[in-house]
Amino acid sequence: xxxxxxxxxxxxxxxxxxxxxxxxxxxxxxxxxxxxxxxxxxxxxxxxxxxxxxxxxxxxxxxxxxxxxxxxxxxxxxxxxxxxxxxxxxxxxxxxxxxxxxxxxxxxxxxxxxxxxxxxxxxxxxxxxxxxxxxxxxxxxxxxxxxxxxxxxxxxxxxxxxxxxxxxxxxxxxxxxxxxxxxxxxxxxxxxxxxxxxxxxxxxxxxxxxxxxxxxxxxxxxxxxxxxxxxxxxxxxxxxxxxxxxxxxxxxxxxxxxx
Amino acid sequence: xxxxxxxxxxxxxxxxxxxxxxxxxxxxxxxxxxxxxxxxxxxxxxxxxxxxxxxxxxxxxxxxxxxxxxxxxxxxxxxxxxxxxxxxxxxxxxxxxxxxxxxxxxxxxxxxxxxxxxxxxxxxxxxxxxxxxxxxxxxxxxxxxxxxxxxxxxxxxxxxxxxxxxxxxxxxxxxxxxxxxxxxxxxxxxxxxxxxxxxxxxxxxxxxxxxxxxxxxxxxxxxxxxxxxxxxxxxxxxxxxxxxxxxxxxxxxxxxxxxxxxxxxxxxx
Numbered sequence: 001x002x003x004x005x006x007x008x009x010x011x012x013x014x015x016x017x018x019x020x021x022x023x024x025x026x027x028x029x030x031x032x033x034x035x036x037x038x039x040x041x042x043x044x045x046x047x048x049x050x051x052x053x054x055x056x057x058x059x060x061x062x063x064x065x066x067x068x069x070x071x072x073x074x075x076x077x078x079x080x081x082x083x084x085x086x087x088x089x090x091x092x093x094x095x096x097x098x099x100x101x102x103x104x105x106x107x108x109x110x111x112x113x114x115x116x117x118x119x120x121x122x123x124x125x126x127x128x129x130x131x132x133x134x135x136x137x138x139x140x141x142x143x144x145x146x147x148x149x150x151x152x153x154x155x156x157x158x159x160x161x162x163x164x165x166x167x168x169x170x171x172x173x174x175x176x177x178x179x180x181x182x183x184x185x186x187x188x189x190x191x192x193x194x195x196x197x198x199x200x201x202x203x204x205x206x207x208x209x210x211x212x213x214x215x216x217x218x219x220x221x222x223x224x225x226x227x228x229x230x231x232x233x234x235x236x237x238x239x240x241x242x243x244x245x246x247x248x249x250x251x252x253x254x255x256x257x258x259x
Numbered sequence: 260x261x262x263x264x265x266x267x268x269x270x271x272x273x274x275x276x277x278x279x280x281x282x283x284x285x286x287x288x289x290x291x292x293x294x295x296x297x298x299x300x301x302x303x304x305x306x307x308x309x310x311x312x313x314x315x316x317x318x319x320x321x322x323x324x325x326x327x328x329x330x331x332x333x334x335x336x337x338x339x340x341x342x343x344x345x346x347x348x349x350x351x352x353x354x355x356x357x358x359x360x361x362x363x364x365x366x367x368x369x370x371x372x373x374x375x376x377x378x379x380x381x382x383x384x385x386x387x388x389x390x391x392x393x394x395x396x397x398x399x400x401x402x403x404x405x406x407x408x409x410x411x412x413x414x415x416x417x418x419x420x421x422x423x424x425x426x427x428x429x430x431x432x433x434x435x436x437x438x439x440x441x442x443x444x445x446x447x448x449x450x451x452x453x454x455x456x457x458x459x460x461x462x463x464x465x466x467x468x469x470x471x472x473x474x475x476x477x478x479x480x481x482x483x484x485x486x487x488x489x490x491x492x493x494x495x496x497x498x499x500x501x502x503x504x505x506x507x508x509x510x511x512x513x514x515x516x517x518x519x520x521x522x523x524x525x526x527x528x
Contacts, residue, residue: 054432072435084426088448088523097444101434149434 002028002051002153002185007060009046019210020046024060026204026213028185030152033176035188035196035203039252043211044189048155051187052078064153074102077151079159083142085130091117092126095144102149113148120144120174136167143175147182154179154186160195172199172228193248197241198228205244207251214251217244313495318502321495335503338469338480341397342511345404346465350458352405353412360413361420361446362438377410382468386475395476403475404468408461419453420446455519462511466504 007024010017021043028034036044049055051062053072062069064076077098085094095113099105117123120140122133130138139159146154159175160168176199179186190196196203201224207214223231223240231237295315301307302314309317325331360367385406393399427445428436436444473482481500488496 052433053435054429072432074435076433078429078433080426080429082426084424084430086427086430086445086448088451097430098434101431101436101440101444145430146433 001030001063001065002187003063004047004051005061005063007047007050007057007062009043009050009055010058021211023212028153028187030185031183032202033179033186033188033200035190035200036206037190037193037196037203037248038206038211038214039208039248040191041211042206042208044206045157046211048078048157048187048189051153052076052155054078074149075151076153076155077146077149078155079142079146079157081158082162083130083135083138085138085141085145087130090127090129091122091133091141094130095141095148098145098149104149109148113144116147117141117144120178134167135163136171139163139167139171140174143178147178152185154184156186156188158190159188161190161192168195169229169232175199176228193244194232194237194241195228197223197237197244198231200224203244205247205251215247310492311494313498317495318498321499325499331499331503334480334484334500335507337397337477338473338482338504339507341400341472341480342404342465342469342507344401345468346408346458346461346511348401348405349408349465350412350461352409353457353461354416354454356409356413357416357420358442360417361442367417374410374414378414382406382410383471386471389472390476397477399476400469400472400480400482403472404465407468408464411464412457412461415457416450416454419450423449451522452519455515455522458518459512459515462508462515466508470504 004026008022009020203217205215299315302309389402390399423446470482473480474486477483484500
């Protein structure tokens with residue numbers, strides 16, 4: 001279980017100090033899929049970076065399985081907006097990078113990773129270089145790279161935003177199914193509301209200036225249990241989309257009024 | 260039918276390419292031959308002063324003479340060794356300094372103005388100091404060649420280190436990478452292309468440093484041959500040295516290019 005307690009982050013520049021996020025308290029249950037949405041500048045990526053241990057909160061505490069989280073934890077994996085596969089390494093070397101860095105590379109973890117690569121349809125690409133792969137394949141390889149050291153909490157920072165629509169829908173399904181199979185907990189940052197509804201159990205809506213939680217939505221049962229693609233085609237998807245959309249609009253107009 | 264015609268077209272395409280290549284090569288050879296023929300003719304017909312510009316046949320004779328008495332080999336190998344040493348010391352020293360600057364933010368801040376001064380300084384002006392420090396001999400020549408390339412290498416490689424996309428580092432940091440791992444797995448490999456192109460520049464700089472160094476102090480080497488030939492008005496010796504230097508510098512440059520192809524063979528961006 002992931003628990004955030006009164007998290008605040010202040011960025012300092014020469015001119016001023018900016019409160020990026022403030023007063024964030026939130027828990028994510030094991031196996032739950034939670035999405036962060038909100039206008040740009042609401043601090044959702046900052047929050048994700050703090051959970052990943054890339055940034056320290058200015059105040060507040062993050063607990064992971066009741067232990068205080070300080071810096072990097074083996075429990076978390078992180079997926080970026082773009083694949084950022086290293087162009088000078090083969091796909092095999094790329095997906096094993098996490099194992100090498102964490103010192104977990106053994107013949108056992110290596111063959112497990114290769115098995116996962118095969119499951120995601122990249123078995124024949126192990127010795128290819130990233131430049132030889134399509135965008136969707138590369139992002140799948142990035143997924144394998146993240147999963148290789150077997151983290152239990154996955155942090156997804158708009159991982160589908162740079163892909164074309166068709167690839168995005170396929171990859172959403174693939175990620176959703178893979179994470180369900182492996183019983184992972186996940187936090188997804190996205191600006192795409194339908195993606196958030198399609199993939200999550202719970203949606204956290206942020207507002208900006210300073211970034212804080214505006215509202216939390218529990219996705220209805222009938223949308224939660226289906227795959228992202230099926231959810232998008234479900235009769236109640238659209239009305240639910242409208243409901244959150246209005247709230248999102250409120251946040252954004254309020255944001256514009258205040259600036 | 261269609262397949263056949265595609266094959267034929269491919270063959271025609273390849274033939275065209277080979278023909279193109281041949282044309283370029285023969286033009287290049289022709290240019291070289293014309294240069295030497297023109298030089299020889301001009302000198303023989305006294306369009307240019309043969310005493311100053313010599314002529315290819317004279318240079319050729321001198322070449323055979325110097326080869327047979329072994330002196331060309333001695334001069335060449337000394338200069339080559341000096342150049343190689345200066346090149347390696349300059350490149351490695353610069354890369355090491357760049358690494359230290361990258362490692363310590365404080366260090367880089369402190370050294371920044373000094374690097375600017377050292378870089379702007381015409382290194383050859385330090386010649387006398389170098390000779391006093393290292394003595395009138397090979398060490399001074401190597402020091403000159405090193406000095407010429409080390410500062411610019413430091414600056415260029417350090418800036419390349421800084422410009423590595425932060426997201427590659429972020430990928431590693433999400434696995435809890437240490438600073439050493441960041442350097443080893445992201446920063447250094449991302450900068451191989453820059454390091455190689457800096458090395459190409461350094462080949463040229465090392466030659467400049469060695470020849471200038473030999474002008475100043477040496478009793479042996481191709482630079483010495485040039486300056487000695489000049490002093491005794493033996494210009495065919497000057498010309499011979501120049502040709503040998505041109506050939507060797509080109510060969511060194513080409514071998515760095517081969518190293519580049521080997522290191523960056525299959526990765527494409």
